[in-house]
Amino acid sequence: MRKYKGCSKLVVKPGSTQDVSKVLRYCNENSLAVVPQGGNSGLVGGSVPVYDEIVISMSRMNRIRSFDGTSGIMVVDAGCILEVADKFLAEKNHIFPLDLGAKGSCQIGGNVATNAGGLRLLRYGSLHGNVLGIEAVLPDGTVMDDLSTLRKNNTGYDIKQLFIGGEGTIGIITGVSILCPQRSKARNVALFGLESFEKAQQAFRVAKSQLAEILSAFELMDEQGQSMVEFVNQRTRPLDSRYPFYCLIETSGSNPEHDSEKLEAFLEHVMSEDIVSDGVLAQDETQMQSLWSWREGISECVGHWGGVYKYDLSIPLPELYNLVEDTRERLTSAGLVGDGDTFPVVGVVGFGHMGDSNLHLNVATRRYDKEVEQLLEPFVYEWIAGRNGSVSAEHGLGLAKKAYVGYSRSDTMIRLMQQIKTLYDPNGIMNPYKYI
Amino acid sequence: MRKYKGCSKLVVKPGSTQDVSKVLRYCNENSLAVVPQGGNSGLVGGSVPVYDEIVISMSRMNRIRSFDGTSGIMVVDAGCILEVADKFLAEKNHIFPLDLGAKGSCQIGGNVATNAGGLRLLRYGSLHGNVLGIEAVLPDGTVMDDLSTLRKNNTGYDIKQLFIGGEGTIGIITGVSILCPQRSKARNVALFGLESFEKAQQAFRVAKSQLAEILSAFELMDEQGQSMVEFVNQRTRPLDSRYPFYCLIETSGSNPEHDSEKLEAFLEHVMSEDIVSDGVLAQDETQMQSLWSWREGISECVGHWGGVYKYDLSIPLPELYNLVEDTRERLTSAGLVGDGDTFPVVGVVGFGHMGDSNLHLNVATRRYDKEVEQLLEPFVYEWIAGRNGSVSAEHGLGLAKKAYVGYSRSDTMIRLMQQIKTLYDPNGIMNPYKYI
Numbered sequence: 001m002r003k004y005k006g007c008s009k010l011v012v013k014p015g016s017t018q019d020v021s022k023v024l025r026y027c028n029e030n031s032l033a034v035v036p037q038g039g040n041s042g043l044v045g046g047s048v049p050v051y052d053e054i055v056i057s058m059s060r061m062n063r064i065r066s067f068d069g070t071s072g073i074m075v076v077d078a079g080c081i082l083e084v085a086d087k088f089l090a091e092k093n094h095i096f097p098l099d100l101g102a103k104g105s106c107q108i109g110g111n112v113a114t115n116a117g118g119l120r121l122l123r124y125g126s127l128h129g130n131v132l133g134i135e136a137v138l139p140d141g142t143v144m145d146d147l148s149t150l151r152k153n154n155t156g157y158d159i160k161q162l163f164i165g166g167e168g169t170i171g172i173i174t175g176v177s178i179l180c181p182q183r184s185k186a187r188n189v190a191l192f193g194l195e196s197f198e199k200a201q202q203a204f205r206v207a208k209s210q211l212a213e214i215l216s217a218f219e220l221m222d223e224q225g226q227s228m229v230e231f232v233n234q235r236t237r238p239l240d241s242r243y244p245f246y247c248l249i250e251t252s253g254s255n256p257e258h259d260s261e262k263l264e265a266f267l268e269h270v271m272s273e274d275i276v277s278d279g280v281l282a283q284d285e286t287q288m289q290s291l292w293s294w295r296e297g298i299s300e301c302v303g304h305w306g307g308v309y310k311y312d313l314s315i316p317l318p319e320l321y322n323l324v325e326d327t328r329e330r331l332t333s334a335g336l337v338g339d340g341d342t343f344p345v346v347g348v349v350g351f352g353h354m355g356d357s358n359l360h361l362n363v364a365t366r367r368y369d370k371e372v373e374q375l376l377e378p379f380v381y382e383w384i385a386g387r388n389g390s391v392s393a394e395h396g397l398g399l400a401k402k403a404y405v406g407y408s409r410s411d412t413m414i415r416l417m418q419q420i421k422t423l424y425d426p427n428g429i430m431n432p433y434k435y436i
Numbered sequence: 437m438r439k440y441k442g443c444s445k446l447v448v449k450p451g452s453t454q455d456v457s458k459v460l461r462y463c464n465e466n467s468l469a470v471v472p473q474g475g476n477s478g479l480v481g482g483s484v485p486v487y488d489e490i491v492i493s494m495s496r497m498n499r500i501r502s503f504d505g506t507s508g509i510m511v512v513d514a515g516c517i518l519e520v521a522d523k524f525l526a527e528k529n530h531i532f533p534l535d536l537g538a539k540g541s542c543q544i545g546g547n548v549a550t551n552a553g554g555l556r557l558l559r560y561g562s563l564h565g566n567v568l569g570i571e572a573v574l575p576d577g578t579v580m581d582d583l584s585t586l587r588k589n590n591t592g593y594d595i596k597q598l599f600i601g602g603e604g605t606i607g608i609i610t611g612v613s614i615l616c617p618q619r620s621k622a623r624n625v626a627l628f629g630l631e632s633f634e635k636a637q638q639a640f641r642v643a644k645s646q647l648a649e650i651l652s653a654f655e656l657m658d659e660q661g662q663s664m665v666e667f668v669n670q671r672t673r674p675l676d677s678r679y680p681f682y683c684l685i686e687t688s689g690s691n692p693e694h695d696s697e698k699l700e701a702f703l704e705h706v707m708s709e710d711i712v713s714d715g716v717l718a719q720d721e722t723q724m725q726s727l728w729s730w731r732e733g734i735s736e737c738v739g740h741w742g743g744v745y746k747y748d749l750s751i752p753l754p755e756l757y758n759l760v761e762d763t764r765e766r767l768t769s770a771g772l773v774g775d776g777d778t779f780p781v782v783g784v785v786g787f788g789h790m791g792d793s794n795l796h797l798n799v800a801t802r803r804y805d806k807e808v809e810q811l812l813e814p815f816v817y818e819w820i821a822g823r824n825g826s827v828s829a830e831h832g833l834g835l836a837k838k839a840y841v842g843y844s845r846s847d848t849m850i851r852l853m854q855q856i857k858t859l860y861d862p863n864g865i866m867n868p869y870k871y872i
Contacts, residue, residue, distance in 0.1 A: 069641075070637065070640070070641055070644075070753055070754075071753060071793065072644075093645075114590070115590050115594075117588050117590075121587070121588070125561050125565040125566075126565055126587075126588075128564045128565050128594060128597065129561040129562055129564050129565020129566070130561075130565070142848060143848070144848060144849070144852065145846055145848065145849070146849055148824075148826075149752075149824070150750040150793065150824075150825065150826050150829070151557070151562075151750070151792045151793055151794070152553050152557070152562075152750050152792055152793075152794050152826065152829035152830050153750055153826040153828075153829065153844065154550070154551050154553075154601055154826070154828045154829060154830055154831065154832045154833070155826055155827060155828050155833060155837070155841050155844045155845055156601075156833065156841060156845060156849070156850070156853045156871070156872050157598050157601065157602055157606075157852075157853045157856050157857075157872070158551075158564060158597055158598065158600065158601055159598075159849065159852050159853065159856070161564065161594055161597030161598070162593050162594065162595075162597070162598075164594065165590055165592075165593065165594055166593055170593075182644055182645060182648055184648070184649070201506065204506070205505075205506055208508075208618055209529075209618060209690075210690065211690070212618055212620070212689070212690035213620070213649040213650060213688075213689055213690060214649060252649075253648070253649055254645075254646065254647070254648035254649060254698070255694065255697075255698060258691070258694040258697070258698070261691075261694070262690070262691060262694070314586040314587070314588050314589055316585075317506055317507060318506075356587045356588055357507065357586065357587055357588075358587070358588050388584075388585070388586075389586065390584075390586050390588065390589040390590070390591055391591060392589075392590045392591050393586070393588040393589065393590060394588050394590055395590065396590045397590070397591060397592065401591070405591050405592060408589065408591045409591055409592060410581055412578060412579070412580060412581065413580070413581070413582055413592070413595065414592070416580065416593075416595050417592045417593045417595065419859060420593050420595070421593075423855060423859060435592070436592050436593070
């Protein structure tokens with residue numbers, strides 16, 4: 001989003017945990033600020049050295065340390081790229097419990113540090129459940145060796161949890177132990193058109209009930225976003241007609257026939273009950289990827305005109321899409337949305353992980369514009385606070401959300417978090433100016 | 437196990453979070469030690485007031501606060517009994533993601549405080565992933581309101597995780613928000629006899645691969661344990677012959693026919709490949725409960741002769757049962773195991789959650805005996821430490837394991853844990869003499 005620019009003069013690339021320890025101890029003793037950096041794919045400025053911080057890049061620590069086929073437990077260096085780990089696991093008939101658009105460049109240490117959510121959370125749960133152990137280096141150089149490969153270990157406070165989503169502010173993750181599920185033999189992808197958000201919710205409830213244990217994704221897209229993907233990518237739509245909403249459903253299971261039967265029964269139900277208006281079922285891997293590209297392509301296509309304001313929000317499901325409508329109405333009635341160059345806003349788009357109540361609100365613009373910004377903020381955050389939502393569902397706080405944490409967290413919680421920061425990083429050298 | 441005796445002269449039964457806050461503030465100001473108490477079903481003395489601590493019983497705070505049928509998110513008071521919550525959810529077509537033998541008396545606050553594992557962990561994962569929010573009162577009376585009902589909320593350190601498994605040493609949990617899965621329409625239970633632990637591991641690998649998404653339990657029992665259940669309960673065995681090992685498998689899925697087909701294919705495979713020697717499949721709910729009773733009955737039956745030494749351990753799967761054999765050999769060669777009253781030990785039994793690499797080692801005795809104790813400890817803990825296992829997989833530390841945490845945790849980790857304890861409870865009033 002071109003919001004933050006790195007200003008560091010020094011990048012350190014440690015090759016081992018001991019290297020990280022030496023670097024941090026030196027920086028701590030000399031009060032030198034550092035910014036840990038993984039694949040640099042974050043959206044909130046968390047990995048950007050905004051002043052003159054020293055960048056500690058984890059890219060050289062990229063080994064897969066071990067994998068046990070019976071338990072499915074894998075141990076990796078923090079700098080291992082997500083897609084590399086997932087491809088390794090595919091050969092072993094397993095799957096990484098996390099998947100996201102940036103998989104080709106993001107690193108597992110960064111995923112854990114930002115508590116990434118992504119496309120498989122609905123099925124496999126969050127990193128707080130799947131990460132079994134963490135090796136991290138504290139600011140004073142202490143190596144925290146909590147790289148357990150046990151599924152259960154009730155011996156004291158689960159300290160490593162503070163590092164999951166800690167965004168590199170209390171230490172640097174150097175290794176991760178994670179529970180990886182069996183890879184499913186069968187996969188199906190379907191895409192539907194629906195007349196209303198109410199119907200999308202109905203479809204979700206039916207999918208949860210009928211697809212149950214094989215449901216692996218339930219994604220929402222609106223017409224505005226799909227028309228942008230069509231325009232930018234110049235591709236033919238998968239459905240003949242247009243609908244206000246679309247849902248993408250993925251199933252993953254161990255028996256192709258059983259999965260197809262379940263999916264057919266589901267389709268029959270939602271079609272005959274008029275819950276969905278039209279639908280298409282991918283016939284092969286290529287078609288699956290093609291359908292997914294209508295969902296995954298949104299993020300990039302909305303940036304086509306110059307700028308995007310991106311919000312990643314948790315909202316109670318019944319109200320999830322109201323925010324998109326309210327925002328669109330707000331910008332439209334201010335005369336800022338239109339087709340010509342005089343209008344800063346091209347369109348207001350909503351999509352996201354409906355199965356997790358996680359909305360991505362994207363405002364596509366022709367340029368970054370103060371008036372648009374002032375209409376969006378704090379409006380969006382106040383709207384969220386009024387519904388007990390979260391101002392950052394899966395992207396984290398970084399620099400972008402630092403000022404807005406109070407909309408999702410009480411003063412008490414913020415004070416408790418600041419205590420943790422002070423406890424671990426009394427000199428304040430770890431990723432300063434950000435987070436809490 | 438008659439190991440600890442409560443000595444408190446005062447039990448306080450707060451009716452609200454505000455009550456808890458007032459009690460704790462008073463105790464903190466006056467340096468009065470307290471012990472939070474749930475259903476009192478723990479096995480490590482964590483809820484016992486060993487000196488003259490004031491008991492804070494959560495039993496009056498037992499409401500179900502809310503449940504949302506679309507997301508499956510439930511909010512309950514800490515004192516709500518697990519079975520009450522699960523029965524409430526059954527009516528709503530959902531299931532509590534945790535199940536354990538003590539469900540009729542244990543309380544959800546206690547489950548969360550001890551990070552209970554139990555029978556459904558293999559399928560639904562740990563409380564670190566399923567608990568979405570916690571309301572707790574800190575020792576100084578501060579109410580920590582982190583009772584989020586969002587599946588995703590990346591706004592700062594996930595402080596509540598410290599309370600999951602914190603065993604009431606940094607605050608008292610008063611409310612819990614938890615993600616509950618859909619209840620499965622179909623359930624099947626099967627029990628097998630196997631010739632060796634190697635074959636039990638093979639069966640587990642096949643079950644993971646073929647039953648995959650419908651596998652909901654994989655439990656291990658040995659012949660010694662089953663013969664005790666037979667003797668104490670005077671019941672006919674489910675299988676005609678005896679085998680060194682037995683496995684109980686449960687499946688839960690959304691389509692009864694599909695599940696039966698998967699299970700039949702699995703059975704055919706493990707029988708034809710000589711992995712299992714014999715097996716029985718429950719034909720109805722009564723038979724399911726009957727098969728389960730051969731697993732769930734062990735814990736109680738081993739206590740029939742007077743005393744039991746119980747160990748709850750995580751061990752890498754290939755070596756899981758070796759500890760039982762080594763312990764049996766050790767006690768037998770010391771002349772302590774036999775049929776007459778002169779022998780203190782009746783038998784050495786191993787069983788547990790094989791799917792989670794979690795072994796319950798039980799030594800059934802006629803009386804508590806110093807010689808037996810000295811042969812068991814620190815032997816068992818040293819054995820575990822040598823294999824990087826955990827001296828407490830799911831029972832917690834309490835008083836029983838306090839002295840042994842060093843076998844599973846490094847000095848660095850223990851120091852980090854002590855920092856947390858000091859940060860939250862500087863006066864040391866919360867469940868003292870225990871834990872870290």
